Amino acid sequence: MDEALLRSLTPNVLGILVRRGADFAAAEDAVQDALVEALRVWPADHPRDPKGWLVTVAWRKFLDATRSDTARRRREDLVDEEPAPGPARSVDDTLQLYFLCAHPSLTPSSAVALTLRAVGGLTTRQIAQAYLVPEATMAQRISRAKRTVNGVRFDQPGDVATVLRVLYLVFNEGYSGDVDLAAEAIRLTRQLAAGIDHPEVAGLLALMLLHHARRGTRTAPDGSLVPLAEQDRSRWDTKLIAEGVEILQAALARDRLGEFQAQAAIAALHADAQTAEETDWVQIVEWYDELVRLTDSPVVRLNRAVAVGEADGPRAGLAALAELDDSLPRHAAVAAYLHERDGDPVTAARLYAEAAQKAPNLAERDYLTRQAARLNARR
């Protein structure tokens, strides 16, 4: 419980330190130290004002750390440059942190690591474990990222799109450690949505909720992938789906469509179907058309070909596929699926085996290999 509370306060406390004139890197270190101290002290002596306690302790840690002469000089310079304190609302501070941690000067992996630490309040060790790299490497990645953004002024408005890309990465490419990165991405996106009124933030949150609702049904107990059509829909989380749909509808009503809203709309149509057969593929194709218009992404066109295959039959899907470059990731897998639906198991088996060779992850490779084996056994 304390850990959840601490992590929800992290960005706010960090924002306050930066506003007081601490440079971002030193403030971030100080807040981490304060979090560690809180975990040690709070179980026995819980403060009445947790945020006030954290600010006090973090500020003291910051001062301790900058005691040396050179550091003090740097600190005094910074305090001199400090802009006049504006209306320091906690929401603004938190938002600025999101922008800073997703700053375009950072590489995606650095932005992800910095966001999880500075906004999410995770420890370096937790982030290192989540991404399967040594702690020393992750510590360097984070401190380099902090150095990169140290000169960025904290009061400049940032770009929401870069923040959304980082949060999407955390959600979509989550490894499994003791930290649930998908849940963490949802928490951070909720927090962002509470601070900024933007239909794409809502769209991303809806997308995450709708996918998270199906999470328990995406893999069998042995870890193998269960495709959407075969998932046990009675086990989908209806509460998350209802929340996702509601957020999405409110966002769509604002008539400022973006790619995350369109992706969420597709997920919502899947969530809405009681059985795979009831899926409204015609509407899904329409949303893919919107997505193609918004992103012009070949991966989206590939997914669209699958949807066309369901809406208008496998021949139509294969025709849509024929317009795409066959070196695209998962092209062979889509072709295999459509050929099987078209009544050509021989071609399908060959393509499934080819797709397995090119699969970017183990679960997909095993799934595709099984598909090839299933078709080959039938002959």
Added chain:
Amino acid sequence: MAKYLLLKHYRGAPAAVNDVPMDKWTPEEISAHMQYMSDFAARLEETGEFVDGQALAPEGAWVRYDGEGRPPVTDGPFAETKDLIAGWMVIDVDSYERAVELAGELSAAPGAGGKPIHEWLELRPFLTEPPTVTE
């Protein structure tokens, strides 16, 4: 973010440009080579891209299961084995292009005459976790 394995071969890779075996180098050239390798790893740790690096002894054995209640069978080493791994480095980088760039740097490690070996390194992507968003 993607992990890649950089594989260094004792045997089996195409011939390097500066293809002089290590036992024909001077001791100083060997030291310079080792220093380059450890500096490279240290630099990758600083950039937050280092995951692991290990070297392997050239001689090993083949082992296989030999049935219930029987000890595993060992055989070899086979002198004729074509492909022999010398060691590896695992990196965690933002792109394939970055992985190629780093492999290129590692291949520039100095050998005979203090000149880059231009050794061929094998670059292999790790299979990842499946993505959450699938449609």
